[in-house]
Amino acid sequence: MKRxxxxxxxxxxxxxxREKQKAQELARQMRALELENNRLQNLLKKRTEAFLELDEAQEGSLYSNEILTYCSxxxxxxxxxxxxxxxxxxxQQNIGRIQLELLEASKGKKILEKLREHQYLQYLLEGYREEQKLLDEMSLITRKFREML
Known part of the structure; x- marks a missing residue:
């Protein structure tokens, strides 16, 4: 029987x-999202600090041009x-799109894996049947040989 x-x-x-490529692309986008979220947090922190500095400066004497500088x-x-x-x-939209593409790629791969598994089981069953047929033939020949003796 052939392999x-x-x-x-x-x-x-x-x-x-394709699934591996999409997983890598998703990982890159997730890292980019984390990086951009960190940048946003830094900007928010700078804005909060600027407001605090402006409040502190207003408690003292502040010129209008300094106020304008803070405001700008x-x-x-x-x-x-x-x-x-x-x-x-x-x-985030890219991540959502990539997640859907990854899901589709995974589904396609799993379908082919199940098909391969099914075909492999059929192959094994066919091998078993061929082996059983040979054993039956051998036992028939053995019986005929014994009858001849």
Whole structure:
């Protein structure tokens, strides 16, 4: 009996490769999300510190140009924060899309794995049947030989 060969092995390898690629892409996006969240936290911290400095400065004597400088800095931070939130939102959307693609790739791979397993069991069953047929023939020949003696 010839050895088992899954006809869709190349397709299965492609599906496995695609799943691995999507998993790596998801990991990269998750790292990017973490990095961008850290940047957002830093911006929020800077804005809070700027507000605290402005409050402390207002308790003392502060010139109007210094107040304007603080306000423009805070406005700039607000714009940066908004841009950072949009960037994070975009990354989150990418992560959602990649997760769906990874799920589809995993499903395709699992289907092929189950098909391979089923075909392998059929192969083993066929081998068992062939072996049983040979054993039956051998016992028949042995019986006929004994009858002749």
């Amino acid at each position: 088992f060969q899954f006809r869709l092995e190349k397709v299965k390898k492609v599906k496995e490769s 800095y805070i406005n700039m931070l607000n714009q940066d924060i908004e841009q950072q939130r949009e960037k994070i939102f975009g990354i």
